[in-house]
Amino acid sequence: MARFIVRRLLQMVMVMFAVSVLTFLIFNVIPNSDPAVRMAGRQASQSTIQAIRKEWGFDDSLPQQYITTMKKIFSGDLVSQFTQLPVNEEIIKGLPRTLSLAIGAALLWMFVAICFGLYSAVKAGRFADRFLTIIALIGISMPVFWIGALMNHYLGFKLGLFPNGGYVELTKDPIDWAYHLILPWTALAILFIGFYSRVLRSNVLDTVNEDYVRTARAKGLGERQIMIRHVLRNSMIPIVTLWGLDFGAVIGGGAILTETVFDLQGVGQYAAEAVGQLDVPPVLATTLFAAFFIVLLNAVVDIVYAVLDPRIRLQ
Amino acid sequence: MATEPALEGALQGPAAWEEEADREHVHGVGPWRLGLRRLRRNKLAIAFGVLFILLVLACLAAPLWADKVAHTTATENHLSDTIVIDGKKTNVVGLDGVPIGPTYKGEFFLGADPNGRDIMVRLLYGGRNSLMIGVAAALMTTILSVILGVIAGYFRGWSDGVIRAVLDILWSFPVVILGVALGVALALGGIKLGPITISGDSVLVPTFVIGLVYIPYMARPVRGQVLSLREKEFVEAARAQGAGPLRIMFTEVVPNLISTLLVFFTLLIANAVLLEASLSFLGAGVQPPNPSWGTMIDEGVDRIATAPHLTIVPGVMLVLTVLALNVFGDGVRDALDPRAKVRLEH
Numbered sequence: 209m210a211r212f213i214v215r216r217l218l219q220m221v222m223v224m225f226a227v228s229v230l231t232f233l234i235f236n237v238i239p240n241s242d243p244a245v246r247m248a249g250r251q252a253s254q255s256t257i258q259a260i261r262k263e264w265g266f267d268d269s270l271p272q273q274y275i276t277t278m279k280k281i282f283s284g285d286l287v288s289q290f291t292q293l294p295v296n297e298e299i300i301k302g303l304p305r306t307l308s309l310a311i312g313a314a315l316l317w318m319f320v321a322i323c324f325g326l327y328s329a330v331k332a333g334r335f336a337d338r339f340l341t342i343i344a345l346i347g348i349s350m351p352v353f354w355i356g357a358l359m360n361h362y363l364g365f366k367l368g369l370f371p372n373g374g375y376v377e378l379t380k381d382p383i384d385w386a387y388h389l390i391l392p393w394t395a396l397a398i399l400f401i402g403f404y405s406r407v408l409r410s411n412v413l414d415t416v417n418e419d420y421v422r423t424a425r426a427k428g429l430g431e432r433q434i435m436i437r438h439v440l441r442n443s444m445i446p447i448v449t450l451w452g453l454d455f456g457a458v459i460g461g462g463a464i465l466t467e468t469v470f471d472l473q474g475v476g477q478y479a480a481e482a483v484g485q486l487d488v489p490p491v492l493a494t495t496l497f498a499a500f501f502i503v504l505l506n507a508v509v510d511i512v513y514a515v516l517d518p519r520i521r522l523q
Numbered sequence: 524m525a526t527e528p529a530l531e532g533a534l535q536g537p538a539a540w541e542e543e544a545d546r547e548h549v550h551g552v553g554p555w556r557l558g559l560r561r562l563r564r565n566k567l568a569i570a571f572g573v574l575f576i577l578l579v580l581a582c583l584a585a586p587l588w589a590d591k592v593a594h595t596t597a598t599e600n601h602l603s604d605t606i607v608i609d610g611k612k613t614n615v616v617g618l619d620g621v622p623i624g625p626t627y628k629g630e631f632f633l634g635a636d637p638n639g640r641d642i643m644v645r646l647l648y649g650g651r652n653s654l655m656i657g658v659a660a661a662l663m664t665t666i667l668s669v670i671l672g673v674i675a676g677y678f679r680g681w682s683d684g685v686i687r688a689v690l691d692i693l694w695s696f697p698v699v700i701l702g703v704a705l706g707v708a709l710a711l712g713g714i715k716l717g718p719i720t721i722s723g724d725s726v727l728v729p730t731f732v733i734g735l736v737y738i739p740y741m742a743r744p745v746r747g748q749v750l751s752l753r754e755k756e757f758v759e760a761a762r763a764q765g766a767g768p769l770r771i772m773f774t775e776v777v778p779n780l781i782s783t784l785l786v787f788f789t790l791l792i793a794n795a796v797l798l799e800a801s802l803s804f805l806g807a808g809v810q811p812p813n814p815s816w817g818t819m820i821d822e823g824v825d826r827i828a829t830a831p832h833l834t835i836v837p838g839v840m841l842v843l844t845v846l847a848l849n850v851f852g853d854g855v856r857d858a859l860d861p862r863a864k865v866r867l868e869h
Contacts, residue, residue, distance in 0.1 A: 223691065223692065223695060226688070226692045227692055227695050227696070230692055230693075231704070234704050234705055234708050235704070235708050246708070345846060345849050345850055345853070346842070346846060348849060349793070349797075349842050349845040349846040349849050350842050350845075351797055351800050351801060351817075351820070351838070351841060351842075353801065353804050353820070353824070354800075354820055354834070354838040354841070354842070357820075357824045357827055357834055358827075358834065358835070358838070360827075361827045361828065361831060361834075365828060457697045457698075460697050460700065461696075461697035461699050461700030461703075462697055462699065464699055464700070464703070464805065465699070465801055465804065465805070468804075468805070469824070479700075479703070480805050483703050483706075483707055483805050483806050483807050484805070484806045486707055486710065486806075488707065488708075491703065491704060491707050492704075494700070495696070495700055495701075495703075495704040498696070498697055499695045499696045499697075499700070502695050502696070502697065503695050506695075
């Protein structure tokens with residue numbers, strides 16, 4: 209077990225290194241134009257460009273440039289070209305908001321998707337199944353920022369049922385916190401509910417034909433108990449893996465659109481605003497941290513799986 | 524058991540079999556025709572396929588509508604123009620900056636935007652951009668994924684190792700973040716690849732970015748399929764006949780991938796159109812004043828309180844297009860390869 213964990217963590221560090229190199233390449237090498245001009249933003253004077261070239265060492269060799277860039281990111285003296293505020297501090301400030309959004313939405317989409325997927329599978333081929341399939345397809349076809357903006361306008365602004373964007377700290381007022389987050393949670397969850405309920409439906413339909421389900425039925429167990437204890441539990445395995453990965457992806461960047469629409473001021477919105485101003489340092493840092501987080505979460509998911517299922521360790 | 528027709532046929536010899544096959548119309552039907560037959564039976568998928576074609580045709584007819592009906596272009600401003608509605612002269616853009624809503628007449632059929640530009644014209648031209656980016660990006664992803672997947676799956680060994688490592692690293696980035704990072708990096712400097720120079724505000728930049736971002740999601744399953752195909756008897760037979768690797772790849776392996784590729788391609792267009800909208804919404808996709816459904820929603824969201832039609836109209840077009848592709852792609856998958864599990868991420 210210890211050997212597996214060490215091997216997996218070593219692999220994780222290697223992937224992180226590769227990810228950081230790729231991020232560096234995307235911003236400094238691939239565009240094949242002067243990186244200092246890009247870093248300086250849209251309207252920059254010659255002296256600013258010169259200062260940036262010196263600060264980031266764009267005249268040095270590529271490995272030296274890579275080291276300078278990583279040093280700047282991890283030592284925390286990376287500042288936005290637009291606001292001059294330190295990037296890492298801004299990211300840490302936005303993190304609780306992004307986490308609030310991601311955790312709530314993840315719980316919501318998992319719960320609703322299980323209900324929809326199971327019901328759809330039980331009623332397979334009938335009207336309810338077809339109806340839910342169409343709803344799921346509509347769900348995965350809607351851009352989250354569009355449905356979010358409409359919800360915010362009609363439910364929040366016009367009808368006044370929900371607050372019109374914004375965020376309240378959890379520690380200040382938990383009820384107001386949840387109240388402010390209901391619309392963002394829903395908007396973000398819609399897409400995943402569509403995906404997960406469809407995956408779960410097909411998994412359940414596969415599992416129903418397994419021998420142990422027939423055995424359970426032969427033992428005389430009730431239909432409800434069979435569905436929940438035997439079928440659902442075994443159909444959930446692939447979904448839970450997806451859930452871990454998607455949760456990481458949402459924190460690492462999937463929330464960028466939702467946060468912007470609902471003005472949650474999290475990490476995603478910070479990145480989105482930087483993109484709007486073509487402000488490279490925050491985009492660079494958030495891209496790198498997002499990828500790191502996902503690599504880390506993948507390693508954690510693998511290790512948890514190895515603990516639960518010893519067969520995985522041998523692969 | 525003896526009463527089952529299949530067994531009876533077997534007992535009566537091959538002639539009876541053929542006769543029965545004639546009666547049941549099952550002889551000589553290849554998997555493609557079977558798939559087409561199953562697809563034709565799926566009325567919903569066909570209906571949405573037709574809807575998609577209609578949407579494409581409408582967008583292709585954009586210059587016609589702009590010239591003959593709306594008498595304007597996609598980027599022409601009409602800030603101080605007036606238009607006659609119900610016999611009254613009305614400003615296209617009100618004094619408070621609020622543009623008119625849908626008139627349902629030739630000019631400003633779906634209203635105007637804050638610059639006085641005709642929404643309907645922009646919608647059609649924007650659809651051209653969105654669809655062109657979607658189709659071109661999906662094509663790029665498909666071609667590159669097949670090349671990478673076939674090389675990795677067929678040769679295995681070190682080429683597989685390198686390709687898989689690169690795909691894994693790309694896969695570590697969330698799709699939107701990678702798209703945004705590449706979009707920002709390229710929007711400022713453009714692309715210079717040898718003799719080809721693409722300026723930063725060209726629609727080719729988002730096309731290239733989107734085409735690149737989805738490669739891992741397609742190349743991995745293609746590689747997996749090639750890995751299992753290369754062990755099949757027909758590949759062994761080709762090898763025994765002296766066929767080289769290239770020949771085996773193109774005449775034995777790739778034709779067997781086509782049904783998977785077709786399903787992937789349809790769903791890729793849907794996802795590419797959605798990603799284009801997301802990137803444009805964030806400012807890392809199509810650069811204004813060039814219209815696309817994403818940039819139109821982006822411009823609309825800021826004014827949703829006073830002019831909601833600016834957000835609703837392009838969004839509905841986008842959702843209809845993506846939904847049509849998703850339902851049709853689903854139908855194609857059910858018809859060709861009912862057990863395949865194709866999933867793309869946003």
